[in-house]
Amino acid sequence: MQRKKIFLLLSLIIILSLSIVTAAFSLSAKNPNNEANQLQLNNVFKKVGNFLKGNKDKLQVDKGDIIAKVNNIPIYKSEFELRKGLTLASDAEISNIDNYILNKLVREKVEEHLASSYNLKVSQDEINLYIEKEKKEFADYPEANQMLQEMISASGMTSEEYWNTYEKYNVKRLLLFDKLYNTIIENGIRSGNLEKTSNTTFSTQSEYKNYVDNIIEQYVKQAKISINDKYKDMFKNFTVN
Template structure:
């Protein structure tokens, strides 16, 4: 059970990081100036950091009220609120953000269910390798 929580937390961190990077790149596409892009990226990270510092209670994503279930895997209200807050903090321009976030969470729960069904697991080496590739892609 502890390994599953660690896996879910690492997966969530990777997904959130990718969401932030995606939002930052979408912002940079709007403004081709490198200096302006850096300012926008810094602003995104600042906003996300402020959100996380101010909402530490929302980091416990596997507790509290269940708002939906996908193949008997719960989606918690705190999980939804965390994802929504991070998306808003990244200055993403999304119409009907509640639907967008819920659809993303449903897709992730389906993926989690399928991975569990086929006994697919991610090793620590694979996680580290993926993080290193992402770091190189950002720099």
């Protein structure tokens, strides 16, 4: 049970925070005692660390060139390259990585815009509290913490830099999108489109998630997307999908 918790924790921090969804993490979470999966997960952590080591500048995700705008919200080249590098480090097999990453970011910016329309914000206190909980989770499981520290070491960052820059970027997005999800669900219940329940089952979770996904999809289709002329050749035939 403890070993399963360790791998779930490691998988969670990457899957949710980095938006890297690969067979490595899925298998490790489901089969934590499988040595092949452990080695695969270790390898991904090392690759993530090595990528970050040579790309610390990309952690400044809101500075520099702007690749595109979504509802007037900029997608900076630094954020694009950060997400691209992390996805490649996960050994994901994607045919058109540039369009794939742009698609991911377009959808996130649509969600940011929608969250703004609901006046949803994430405070620094909320970010700090979440990070402290993360730190405690890792402290409770030394094996998981050791793997995390190895990744931080490989990245060339100090623990303070990791938590105060890299992880703040992840947590802010995670908390904002969680607030948006809950707001859409609450509005769905108030409007009668969803049934309120005190017992959250797998079926209910699936229904709620599909409802939120459909709402967001409508906004994605309506989004105003403009790509900087400088990068149009890079994103030939780009479509949101």
